[in-house]
Amino acid sequence: xxxxxxxxxxxxxxxxxxxxxxxxxxxxxxxxxxxxxxxxxxxxxxxxxxxxxxxxxxxxxxxxxxxxxxxxxxxxxxxxxx
Amino acid sequence: xxxxxxxxxxxxxxxxxxxxxxxxxxxxxxxxxxxxxxxxxxxxxxxxxxxxxxxxxxxxxxxxxxxxxxxxxxxxxxxxxx
Numbered sequence: 001x002x003x004x005x006x007x008x009x010x011x012x013x014x015x016x017x018x019x020x021x022x023x024x025x026x027x028x029x030x031x032x033x034x035x036x037x038x039x040x041x042x043x044x045x046x047x048x049x050x051x052x053x054x055x056x057x058x059x060x061x062x063x064x065x066x067x068x069x070x071x072x073x074x075x076x077x078x079x080x081x082x
Numbered sequence: 083x084x085x086x087x088x089x090x091x092x093x094x095x096x097x098x099x100x101x102x103x104x105x106x107x108x109x110x111x112x113x114x115x116x117x118x119x120x121x122x123x124x125x126x127x128x129x130x131x132x133x134x135x136x137x138x139x140x141x142x143x144x145x146x147x148x149x150x151x152x153x154x155x156x157x158x159x160x161x162x163x164x
Contacts, residue, residue: 006123021124024147030139034127041088041123042103045116057112065106 001046003058004077005066008039013071042066051080083128085140086159087148090121095153124148133162 009015015037022036044061048054055078067074091097097119104118126143130136137160149156 008123008125018124021148025143028143028146030143032129032139033143034129035125036127037125039123039125041090041121042100043090043117043119043121045118047114047116057114061107061110061112061115064110066103 001048001051001054001078003044003046003054005042005044005058005062006039006075006077007042007062007067007072008074009037010071010073039072040066051078054078055081083130083133083136083160085126085128085136087124087126087140087144088121088157088159089124089144089149089154090156091119092153092155121154122148133160136160137163 009018018036018038021038022033025033025036044058046054046057048057055076058076058078062074062076063069091100100118100120103120104115107115107118126140128136128139130139137158140158140160144156144158145151
């Protein structure tokens with residue numbers, strides 16, 4: 001079973017990488033770009049058949065390793081769970 | 083209008099970062115993790131009201147700057163487009 005995790009910077013946290021991308025896009029002529037925020041995307045393959053158990057496990061991974069709760073928030077997407 | 087871009091390594095491309103995350107998760111006791119692939123996630127805010135035009139623009143951004151087509155593939159998600 002595959003879980004997908006989206007890690008984003010919280011609103012208000014400076015995103016120098018995103019700003020650099022925005023600057024580069026503007027330099028390339030993409031004048032309609034107003035803001036770019038850069039985050040992480042993880043695909044985690046689990047030996048788990050219960051979607052709810054998979055989701056709980058992945059959420060714990062986020063809290064313990066993948067996400068810095070001071071500046072980042074996360075969203076977990078597991079097929080078959082709300 | 084906000085577009086979301088998911089950039090992933092193509093299948094078969096080595097992912098040392100993902101492997102490092104997998105190793106760390108195993109060390110923390112998450113024994114059911116089989117594979118971890120790490121990608122990028124971008125939120126792009128556009129001054130554009132036409133969803134199809136926004137999608138076309140973001141896909142061009144991917145081809146010209148955001149994605150290395152040799153080793154990466156991408157998916158664009160714009161509300162109101164297929």
